[in-house]
Amino acid sequence: MKKLGTFFALVAGMAIIAGPLFAHHGTGISYELDAPLLTMKGTVTEFAWRNPHVTIFLDVTEDNGDVVSWAFEHSNIANLARQGYHRNTLQAGQEVTVVGHPSKSGAPVGLTVDVILADGSKILQRRQAGAPPRN
Amino acid sequence: MPNLFVGVLLWVLFLPSPAFSGHPEGQEPGTEGAASQFDPRDFSGIYMRRGGDRGLSADIPPMTPEGEARLDDNRPARGIPLGDPLNGEHPGRARAVVPALSNDPMMECNPQGFPRLLLDPELVEFAHLERRLLQIFNWENRMREVWLDGREVPSGENLDNLGLAWYGHSVGEWQGDTLVVHTVGLDDRAWVDIFGFPKSSEARFEERYRRIDADTIELQITMYDPKYYTEPWVSDTKIFERQPAESYTFFGWSGLFSGIIDGICAPMNEVDDFNSRVRDPAGLGAQ
Numbered sequence: 001m002k003k004l005g006t007f008f009a010l011v012a013g014m015a016i017i018a019g020p021l022f023a024h025h026g027t028g029i030s031y032e033l034d035a036p037l038l039t040m041k042g043t044v045t046e047f048a049w050r051n052p053h054v055t056i057f058l059d060v061t062e063d064n065g066d067v068v069s070w071a072f073e074h075s076n077i078a079n080l081a082r083q084g085y086h087r088n089t090l091q092a093g094q095e096v097t098v099v100g101h102p103s104k105s106g107a108p109v110g111l112t113v114d115v116i117l118a119d120g121s122k123i124l125q126r127r128q129a130g131a132p133p134r135n
Numbered sequence: 136m137p138n139l140f141v142g143v144l145l146w147v148l149f150l151p152s153p154a155f156s157g158h159p160e161g162q163e164p165g166t167e168g169a170a171s172q173f174d175p176r177d178f179s180g181i182y183m184r185r186g187g188d189r190g191l192s193a194d195i196p197p198m199t200p201e202g203e204a205r206l207d208d209n210r211p212a213r214g215i216p217l218g219d220p221l222n223g224e225h226p227g228r229a230r231a232v233v234p235a236l237s238n239d240p241m242m243e244c245n246p247q248g249f250p251r252l253l254l255d256p257e258l259v260e261f262a263h264l265e266r267r268l269l270q271i272f273n274w275e276n277r278m279r280e281v282w283l284d285g286r287e288v289p290s291g292e293n294l295d296n297l298g299l300a301w302y303g304h305s306v307g308e309w310q311g312d313t314l315v316v317h318t319v320g321l322d323d324r325a326w327v328d329i330f331g332f333p334k335s336s337e338a339r340f341e342e343r344y345r346r347i348d349a350d351t352i353e354l355q356i357t358m359y360d361p362k363y364y365t366e367p368w369v370s371d372t373k374i375f376e377r378q379p380a381e382s383y384t385f386f387g388w389s390g391l392f393s394g395i396i397d398g399i400c401a402p403m404n405e406v407d408d409f410n411s412r413v414r415d416p417a418g419l420g421a422q
Contacts, residue, residue, distance in 0.1 A: 029212055030233050030417035048409070051400040052244060055413050071413045078257070078273050078396045086386040105420035109413055
């Protein structure tokens with residue numbers, strides 16, 4: 001029964017988050033929502049649980065060995081908390097794959113679509129209103 | 136069986152009482168059946184605005200030259216990107232620039248002010264006190280108070296002494312089952328909406344709230360600001376939908392959580408850090 005309650009809580013949270021994404025800072029305009037999605041595998045250096053937008057900082061090692069620090073923006077604390085996430089959902093040092101929309105500027109910054117853990121499970125999913133579905 | 140009898144008796148006795156007509160905290164709306172009773176003057180509960188966008192309305196009245204100049208000064212980050220086709224929209228709603236170039240007060244986490252915060256699709260709790268109605272907003276963790284004890288809207292010397300406030304000074308009265316709220320004394324640094332429409336310090340607002348069923352409040356807002364607009368600006372109907380008990384959780388844990396979170400955008404150094412490491416590079420590239 002508790003699992004069922006948690007399920008409904010997550011469903012309600014997802015329904016709630018569909019509307020208010022980027023309610024405050026309007027950063028969606030800085031991303032290429034129609035471009036192919038980025039897929040970046042790397043090591044979490046910081047999970048910044050804060051307003052106005054929670055951000056995942058990720059070190060990604062490129063084929064030539066260079067390490068590039070990426071930032072993936074998400075929605076605000078309230079929206080993520082209502083989905084069941086919290087400040088310890090990701091930890092520094094954790095290996096994850098982040099899928100997201102690329103920035104318009106070409107800087108190593110993205111808008112999170114979802115996060116794939118080492119076991120293949122997806123968390124922290126979000127979809128920008130009006131954005132195309134994932135391929 | 137006696138317990139069932141007592142239960143039915145208590146239900147019959149207390150159903151008509153206004154004190155029992157709203158949803159007790161934790162009770163899921165809609166469980167009372169289609170013919171559920173509700174007190175139209177009891178707004179208690181946590182709501183989310185549904186439908187529409189974050190503007191007052193798309194039907195914007197003509198502006199005065201002073202109002203147009205002030206509109207030009209405001210550079211929003213929301214709406215149709217600047218230079219894109221209007222597609223029938225008012226030009227004032229098609230001026231969005233990347234956040235790094237915007238002067239939206241919200242970009243520095245300043246108060247959104249009234250009525251902008253009310254237009255946000257975020258949680259808001261309505262709470263009745265003896266002489267006031269409180270609106271407690273999730274974002275900013277902001278409390279707005281509406282006096283309901285018959286006092287007058289401040290004016291003249293009183294209003295001058297009070298000065299301007301981000302959320303103004305509000306009094307309300309019941310007209311039948313419609314709550315009519317009058318607000319004056321608004322700080323003109325806050326925008327009307329995310330599109331950057333301005334309001335002057337002389338603007339006054341009328342809100343008309345009506346609870347149309349157990350789970351829904353309708354609102355219409357009218358702005359009177361002859362300094363910036365040649366006619367009153369009447370909003371479309373805003374719908375506030377009561378939220379189910381399942382949403383009253385914090386990361387799935389209900390303990391010590393009423394439903395309104397500490398949605399404060401602070402401290403400033405963290406906001407600056409977000410802007411410099413994420414927001415600005417995304418819009419402008421590495422500086």
